[in-house]
Amino acid sequence: MRVRRKKNCAVRIAACAHLLITSPESLKADPSAPFGVTRPIHIEIGCGKGAFACGLAVARPDVNLIALERVPDVVCLALERAVAESDKRQADNLRFIIGDAQKIGEWLPEGSVEYIYLNFSDPWPKKRHVKRRLTHPEFIKIYKRLLVPGGRLIMKTDNVAFFEFSLEQFAAEGFEVIRQTRDLGRSPYAAGNIMTEYERSFTERGVPVCMAEAVLSKNA
Numbered sequence: 001m002r003v004r005r006k007k008n009c010a011v012r013i014a015a016c017a018h019l020l021i022t023s024p025e026s027l028k029a030d031p032s033a034p035f036g037v038t039r040p041i042h043i044e045i046g047c048g049k050g051a052f053a054c055g056l057a058v059a060r061p062d063v064n065l066i067a068l069e070r071v072p073d074v075v076c077l078a079l080e081r082a083v084a085e086s087d088k089r090q091a092d093n094l095r096f097i098i099g100d101a102q103k104i105g106e107w108l109p110e111g112s113v114e115y116i117y118l119n120f121s122d123p124w125p126k127k128r129h130v131k132r133r134l135t136h137p138e139f140i141k142i143y144k145r146l147l148v149p150g151g152r153l154i155m156k157t158d159n160v161a162f163f164e165f166s167l168e169q170f171a172a173e174g175f176e177v178i179r180q181t182r183d184l185g186r187s188p189y190a191a192g193n194i195m196t197e198y199e200r201s202f203t204e205r206g207v208p209v210c211m212a213e214a215v216l217s218k219n220a
């Protein structure tokens with residue numbers, strides 16, 4: 001995501017510090033600790049400006065949502081949105097991490113995450129960049145370790161080639177795709193869908209959105 005450098009980014013982030021997990025390694029002991037209440041853990045990887053994370057935290061007061069994003073200037077906007085919308089949340093159930101998805105296996109305990117959301121992840125279309133895709137087998141192996149038995153991966157993308165690549169990787173790593181569509185807006189799954197910034201922009205331009213939900217098989 002291209003975002004202009006934010007003025008006073010560090011100061012603005014510091015003003016939202018109560019929503020930031022600054023020592024993600026500490027989650028190993030208890031991923032619900034930053035929330036003060038134990039609830040199932042959901043993670044969004046690459047949360048961008050936070051529209052989905054903020055929407056999900058409102059819709060699901062029964063879960064603790066950790067939104068991860070590696071670009072501080074982008075997290076700054078997500079944090080400010082989360083602060084502005086804090087009155088909408090019934091539960092104090094949203095936190096952010098500034099960091100790279102490559103590290104999540106070091107931060108979270110095995111078998112601790114119920115849902116992982118991959119919303120409009122960069123498709124990295126060039127072959128030499130394939131390992132950067134967030135649905136590359138090396139990432140999926142990390143997700144498998146983190147997910148509870150029966151845990152789920154949910155992805156949305158506008159990029160059909162990336163979608164097909166991801167479906168293949170899910171199957172190869174022992175996930176069963178239980179819901180999928182190549183036109184989310186016109187599918188039965190549109191009801192209750194929480195849009196991301198990218199999704200809103202693609203939808204406004206008439207670009208169909210692909211969505212898949214994959215469950216980790218018990219013996220995978």
Ligand SMILES: C[S@@+](CC[C@H](N)C(=O)[O-])C[C@H]1O[C@@H](n2cnc3c(N)ncnc32)[C@H](O)[C@@H]1O
Nearest residue numbers: 001046047048069070100101119120196197198
């Ligand atoms: C195309 S944008 C989509 C943003 C948002 N999810 C949406 O749908 O509007 C992808 C986002 O993922 C973040 N990202 C990409 N790779 C990442 C990684 N390895 N770890 C954390 N964030 C990552 C990028 O910085 C960017 O903000």
